[in-house]
Structure formats: structure tokens, C-alpha cells
Amino acid sequence: xxxxxxxxKEIEDKLEVVYDDEELTxxxxxxxxxxxxxILNLLKEKPxxxxxxxxxxxxxxxxxxxxxxxxxxxxxxxxxxxKKSKKFMLVGVTN
Numbered sequence: 001x002x003x004x005x006x007x008x009k010e011i012e013d014k015l016e017v018v019y020d021d022e023e024l025t026x027x028x029x030x031x032x033x034x035x036x037x038x039i040l041n042l043l044k045e046k047p048x049x050x051x052x053x054x055x056x057x058x059x060x061x062x063x064x065x066x067x068x069x070x071x072x073x074x075x076x077x078x079x080x081x082x083k084k085s086k087k088f089m090l091v092g093v094t095n
Contacts, residue, residue, distance in 0.1 A: 047089035
């Protein structure tokens with residue numbers, strides 16, 4: 001879980017902050033292209049399914065947006081989905 005928190009913090013640090021105080025930070029959610037880049041960075045570490053990706057991106061991107069981005073990346077030939085495990089991985093990368 002700590003790795004997920006660190007990854008999320010890393011992602012949030014790159015997003016535009018619209019409000020910040022001691023208790024709350026509000027950021028602008030990533031655009032479609034930014035979301036794809038975030039997902040690619042997550043997949044560089046290990047293959048992940050939609051649920052795992054969403055656990056890192058909770059409140060930043062919906063399941064639907066994550067799926068859309070993954071399927072677009074698959075159409076582009078950047079990622080593939082393992083049909084048995086349902087995990088997505090980068091093409092040409094062995095984890």
C-alpha cells in the first residue's frame with residue numbers, strides 16, 4: 001500500500017494545484033494525453049489491471065477513463081492485455 005501512496009503523491013505533484021491548505025489539496029485531473037502518460041509510467045514498473053491502476057488514480061480518473069486510455073494505447077500498439085490475467089503491460093517490456 002505504501003508504494004501506491006508514493007506513486008499517487010508523485011502523480012499529484014505533477015498536476016496543477018488549484019487550492020492547497022493544511023488539510024486539503026485540490027488538483028486538476030489529468031487530461032486524456034496526460035492520463036495515458038501516467039498509465040504508461042505505472043506500467044513501466046509492472047503489469048497492472050484496471051483495478052490496480054484505479055487504486056492509484058482514485059479521484060483523479062474514473063474506471064471508464066482508465067479503460068478508454070488503456071484501449072487507445074492498445075490500439076496504438078503501446079500496450080497489450082494478457083487475456084488470462086486481464087493485466088496490461090507495455091509492448092516489448094518483460095517485467
